[in-house]
Amino acid sequence: MDTPAKPAKSKTRFASVQPVLEKLFELYPQLFGERFLPLKLGIFQELLAAHPDDFQRESLKAALGVHTRSTRYLQSVAAGQKRHDLQGKPVDDVAPEHIFLSIVELFQRRQARSGEDLRPKLRAQLLAAFEKSGLTRQDYLARIGTPAEVIQVLLDEVLSEVEQQRARRAALRQAFEASGQSVEAFADALGMRVGDVQAALK
Structure with missing residues (x-):
């Protein structure tokens, strides 16, 4: 039986x-x-x-x-x-580390059931979460701990990309403040769209 x-x-x-x-x-x-x-x-x-x-x-x-x-x-x-x-x-607010852990857990559950490579989606989510946290790279890593290797590789890419974006925005903001120009004139001088400049200056 x-x-x-x-x-x-x-x-x-x-x-x-x-x-x-x-x-x-x-x-x-x-x-x-x-x-x-x-x-x-x-x-x-x-x-x-x-x-x-x-x-x-x-x-x-x-x-x-x-x-x-x-x-x-x-x-x-x-x-x-x-x-x-x-x-x-x-x-x-939900703590950044709780958001991170939830994103990773959902990725692991979905990846286990899917034949599709979901890492690009994970990368986009991690990028948005880190940028929204407002934390520095060091503080963010201190809060989330040490993730699995596959997550760590993506996270390193994300943190570097966001840091570069922040540096570019800071440089643009500094140049704008030193220019004494309106946003429209400043954007025109750089060949940028006004909306892009406004977003970068926020």
């Missing part, structure tokens, strides 16, 4: 916390509904305090773990959306 296949660990974990996830959806559809949003740090304690009769510590902890490791949740973090409180109000 064949031995029945054991359910995948992830499916078993989801099934065990599904009642808690359904309760969270019932209470906070703006956070746990069709659209997932990054959650405020400390929301676990707030949920326990607000609903002592609805949630037990361990089951709620497990449910939030499943929720925050889900692809849809990671997508919201990778997109750089703000963290939200129980009322659904944006309260804090």
